[in-house]
Amino acid sequence: MRRLDEIMNFNEEFVLNKEYLKYTKIRKDNKKIVIVSCMDTRLTELLPKALNIKDGDAKFIKNAGASVIHPFGNTIRSIVIAIYEFDIDEVYIIAHHDCGMSNLDSSKTLEKGYSKGIDKNEVKKIIDSGFDLEKWLKGFNSVNDSVVSTVKSIKNHPLIPRDIKVYGLIIDPTNGKLELVYDDL
Ligand SMILES: [Zn+2]
Incomplete structure (x- = not known):
């Protein structure tokens, strides 16, 4: 079963059993x-x-x-x-x-993107446009x-x-x- 179907099935029961009542009283x-x-x-x-x-x-x-x-x-x-x-x-x-x-390494993160099928030429275009992709993907020390x-x-x-x-x-x-x-x- 797809994860989406599991969620949708659970949700149908959740609404049917009025389990939402515990959560919908406070709105402020x-x-x-x-x-x-x-x-x-x-x-x-x-x-x-x-x-x-x-x-x-x-x-x-x-x-x-x-x-x-x-x-x-x-x-x-x-x-x-x-x-x-x-x-x-x-x-x-x-x-x-x-x-x-x-300590996220942006170049290693980018490599993971490539292994998921991201086009290196498209990435090059982004970098060539002046966008600091490395900084954007970088974590913190x-x-x-x-x-x-x-x-x-x-x-x-x-x-x-x-x-x-x-x-x-x-x-x-x-x-x-x-x-x-x-x-x-
Ligand atoms: Zn975190």
């Missing part, structure tokens, strides 16, 4: 926070449970490495919308130990430094109001423990 942004976290699958349930975040409490933005790599990319856009449209006033950058983006630089890039962003609090944290995926690495006092 109770805590007024946005959390930028990593797409790592170990954090799917662990992160909200470890922070006592329930439906209605927080807006979640996930990407590879819990980072903001472009000042006008999709992550910062989502944060801006959350602040302007939903009155969110605190941003939490929550990266994690043992992240796949740690230190999760701590990555969190702090992401926090600062948000705090100094011209579209982020000055009174928005931005905190930087790292979670341990083996036990859910949070470490505060940037406090916004």
